[in-house]
Amino acid sequence: MSRLFSNYIIKDLELKNRIVMAPMCMYSAEDDAKAKEWHLLHYATRAVGGVGLIIQEATAVEARGRITANDLGIWDDSQIEGLKKISDTCRKYGAKMGIQLGHAGRKCEAEGERIIAPSSIAFSDEYRVPNEMTKAEINEVTQAFKDAAGRCAEIGYDIIEIHGAHGYLINEFLSPLTNTRTDEYGGSKENRARFLKEIIRAVREEWPGEKPLMLRVSAEDYVDEGNHPEDLAELINFVKDEGVDLVDVSSGGVADIAPKAFQGYQVKFAEIIKERTNIPVIAGGLIIEPHMAEEILQNRRADLVFFGRALLRNPYWALYADQELSNIAIWPKQYERARLRKR
Numbered sequence: 001m002s003r004l005f006s007n008y009i010i011k012d013l014e015l016k017n018r019i020v021m022a023p024m025c026m027y028s029a030e031d032d033a034k035a036k037e038w039h040l041l042h043y044a045t046r047a048v049g050g051v052g053l054i055i056q057e058a059t060a061v062e063a064r065g066r067i068t069a070n071d072l073g074i075w076d077d078s079q080i081e082g083l084k085k086i087s088d089t090c091r092k093y094g095a096k097m098g099i100q101l102g103h104a105g106r107k108c109e110a111e112g113e114r115i116i117a118p119s120s121i122a123f124s125d126e127y128r129v130p131n132e133m134t135k136a137e138i139n140e141v142t143q144a145f146k147d148a149a150g151r152c153a154e155i156g157y158d159i160i161e162i163h164g165a166h167g168y169l170i171n172e173f174l175s176p177l178t179n180t181r182t183d184e185y186g187g188s189k190e191n192r193a194r195f196l197k198e199i200i201r202a203v204r205e206e207w208p209g210e211k212p213l214m215l216r217v218s219a220e221d222y223v224d225e226g227n228h229p230e231d232l233a234e235l236i237n238f239v240k241d242e243g244v245d246l247v248d249v250s251s252g253g254v255a256d257i258a259p260k261a262f263q264g265y266q267v268k269f270a271e272i273i274k275e276r277t278n279i280p281v282i283a284g285g286l287i288i289e290p291h292m293a294e295e296i297l298q299n300r301r302a303d304l305v306f307f308g309r310a311l312l313r314n315p316y317w318a319l320y321a322d323q324e325l326s327n328i329a330i331w332p333k334q335y336e337r338a339r340l341r342k343r
C-alpha cells in the first residue's frame with residue numbers, strides 16, 4: 001500500500017494524498033499584485049493533475065514585502081477576488097489549497113519601495129542596503145500579516161504557510177548572519193524568534209483555530225556561523241505553542257551562496273526538525289521519482305513530500321506517480337482512457 005497515496009489529516013484538513021506542490025513564484029502579476037489568468041491556469045492544472053495540497057506562491061503582505069514588482073499581493077481587499085477564483089477552482093477540482101504569506105525584507109527588488117530588515121546589512125553588492133526596522137515598523141508588519149490572514153480566511157484557503165525561509169524578512173530575524181540587533185529582537189535565539197512568534201500570534205487571531213497553520217523554514221544557512229537544523233529546531237520550539245501545526249523544511253537563501261544540491265539534499269534537515277520539535281514535517285528538494293518520495297514516507301522521515309520543479313515539468317506528475325506506486329488515485333474521468341492498467 002503506497003503511503004504517498006494515503007490520505008493525511010491535520011486539524012480539519014484532509015488531504016487525499018501526500019503530494020504537496022511547493023510554493024513557486026510565477027512573477028506574472030503587475031504592479032497591483034493581483035492574480036491573472038496565468039495563475040488560475042497554472043494552479044488549476046496541478047489540481048486536475050491530482051496534487052493533494054497546492055501551496056500558492058509567496059504572496060506579499062505589504063507592497064514593500066514583494067520580492068519583485070511581479071509578485072502576488074494580499075494587502076488590499078481588491079486583491080481578494082482573483083485569489084478566491086484560484087482557490088475555489090483548485091478546490092473544486094479536488095486539491096486542497098494553501099497560500100504562502102511572505103515579506104521579502106532586504107531582498108525586495110521592487111523599485112521605489114523603502115526596504116526594511118532587522119539590521120542594515122545588504123544581501124550582496126547588487127542589492128540595496130535596507131533600513132533597520134523600528135519597533136513601529138515591526139508592529140506594522142505584524143499587523144500586515146494579521147490582516148492578510150483575515151483575507152485568507154475570507155477567501156477560504158485550507159491552510160496558511162508563513163514564509164520563514166530563504167533569507168526573506170522573517171528568516172532575516174532568525175539568522176545571526178542578518179540579525180545584529182541589540183534589543184529584544186536580536187541576540188539570543190529566544191529574541192531572534194520573537195518577531196516570528198508575534199506574527200504567528202497575530203495570524204492566529206484571524207485564522208480559525210480548527211484550520212492548520214504551517215511554517216516554512218530554511219534549516220541550513222550553509223555558513224558555519226549561521227543557522228543549522230538543530231538551531232532551527234530550537235527556534236521553532238520557542239514559537240510552536242502559538243499554533244504551528246506543520247513545518248515545511250527548506251534551506252538556504254540567507255547568505256549569497258548556492259548549496260550543493262543533490263537528490264533529497266534537505267530530507268535529513270526535515271528529519272532532525274521532526275524529531276526535535278515533535279511537529280509533522282514536509283520534506284523535499286530535488287525529489288523527482290515516486291519511489292524516492294515513497295521511501296521518505298515509509299521510513300517515517302517526513303509526513304508529506306513537496307515537489308517544485310517536478311511539477312513545473314509535468315503538471316500530471318501525481319497521476320504518473322500513481323501508476324508507478326498504487327493505481328488507486330481517482331483520475332479525471334476525461335483522462336481515464338489514458339491510464340495504463342498494470343494489474
Ligand SMILES: Cc1cc2nc3c(=O)[nH]c(=O)nc-3n(C[C@H](O)[C@H](O)[C@H](O)COP(=O)(O)O)c2cc1C
Pocket residue numbers: 022023024025026057058100163165166216250284285286287306307308309310
Ligand atoms: C520558479 C520557482 C519559484 C519559487 N518560488 C518560491 C516561493 O515563492 N516560495 C518558496 O518558499 N520557495 C520558492 N521556490 C522554491 C521551491 O518551493 C522549492 O523549495 C525548490 O524549488 C526545491 O524543490 P524542487 O527541487 O522540488 O524544485 C521556488 C522555486 C522555483 C523553481
